Amino acid sequence: MTRVDDNFLVQQTLNGNKNAFRFLVLRYQKPIFKILGALIYDKQMVEEIAQEAFLRAYKSLSSFDPNLGASFSTWLFTIARNLAFNELDKRKIRKANDEKIFGSEELSTDGPDKDLESTQTNTVVRKAVGQLPKEFRMAVVLSCLEGHSISEIAQIEGCSEGTVKSRIFRGKQMLRGFLIPILGDGYGKNL
Amino acid sequence: MAKICEETQSLIAVGAELSSQGAEHAKSCGKCSLLLSEYQSLALLVSDSMDFEVPSGFADAVMNKIEMEEKSLQNDWLQKCVSTFERLMAIPQTQYLALGLGGAVSLLNLAKFVFFVLIPVQ
Numbered sequence: 001m002t003r004v005d006d007n008f009l010v011q012q013t014l015n016g017n018k019n020a021f022r023f024l025v026l027r028y029q030k031p032i033f034k035i036l037g038a039l040i041y042d043k044q045m046v047e048e049i050a051q052e053a054f055l056r057a058y059k060s061l062s063s064f065d066p067n068l069g070a071s072f073s074t075w076l077f078t079i080a081r082n083l084a085f086n087e088l089d090k091r092k093i094r095k096a097n098d099e100k101i102f103g104s105e106e107l108s109t110d111g112p113d114k115d116l117e118s119t120q121t122n123t124v125v126r127k128a129v130g131q132l133p134k135e136f137r138m139a140v141v142l143s144c145l146e147g148h149s150i151s152e153i154a155q156i157e158g159c160s161e162g163t164v165k166s167r168i169f170r171g172k173q174m175l176r177g178f179l180i181p182i183l184g185d186g187y188g189k190n191l
Numbered sequence: 192m193a194k195i196c197e198e199t200q201s202l203i204a205v206g207a208e209l210s211s212q213g214a215e216h217a218k219s220c221g222k223c224s225l226l227l228s229e230y231q232s233l234a235l236l237v238s239d240s241m242d243f244e245v246p247s248g249f250a251d252a253v254m255n256k257i258e259m260e261e262k263s264l265q266n267d268w269l270q271k272c273v274s275t276f277e278r279l280m281a282i283p284q285t286q287y288l289a290l291g292l293g294g295a296v297s298l299l300n301l302a303k304f305v306f307f308v309l310i311p312v313q
């Protein structure tokens with residue numbers, strides 16, 4: 001089955017077909033949760049901001065212009081990112097949040113543990129991502145999610161492609177530094 | 192390190208798309224292919240670990256919120272109209288104007304009745 005183009009769904013929504021917007025929500029709910037989850041770990045807050053992001057997108061859909069170069073997903077992720085940062089700033093919980101979520105303790109470096117359950121692995125990876133400086137965190141997560149080019153990440157982050165490359169490079173180096181001592185060279189998987 | 196290895200590895204490290212030549216090289220070069228699969232594993236690991244479960248019915252919740260927002264916007268508009276009317280009618284000049292208009296309409300109706308109903312009958 002062919003995938004219906006985002007811009008077509010946007011146009012349909014603007015013509016009054018709300019169901020078309022529902023398709024867009026279903027299409028992007030998962031990546032939005034991933035992106036917001038990388039910035040904030042409070043499940044309820046992630047859900048609230050995700051809802052707000054879609055609501056804002058719906059309300060300002062007429063201002064989205066595909067001819068300006070950004071895709072709908074880039075435009076939507078920018079809204080979600082900005083909302084997440086605003087909310088965190090507003091509540092001034094960023095620091096407390098990081099400690100609560102990712103743990104303020106250092107990552108254990110007892111060496112590779114082949115018996116780590118995948119949930120434990122996920123916790124380790126999330127903690128490692130949480131230890132990245134905030135400006136690196138988003139760039140690394142976006143680059144790890146499928147289909148995000150450097151230029152798209154630069155648009156979402158509102159910085160140059162060079163800055164994005166440097167953030168991804170340094171962020172991934174740091175992540176490798178955190179994870180290889182714990183999960184081993186293959187991150188617990190066979191390369 | 193060969194120049195092609197350097198170029199390929201710098202692209203792999205930032206997750207940029209490899210050119211067809213770079214992709215071919217990454218397949219055949221031991222060092223580059225190892226680095227590529229390591230970074231692919233890392234990306235997969237990060238992507239999987241960020242897998243926040245989307246609550247069931249999330250899309251419906253969003254659509255309900257949109258509906259509610261639109262309804263409340265409509266109600267807001269109606270409310271605004273009513274309150275603007277109330278504010279206007281609280282001004283004495285507007286009251287006189289309304290009274291004057293009402294009186295004028297009544298007089299016109301009376302004149303219409305006299306000239307088009309009463310007089311033609313006589």
Ligand SMILES: [Zn+2]
Nearest residue numbers: 196220222223
């Ligand atoms: Zn090579």
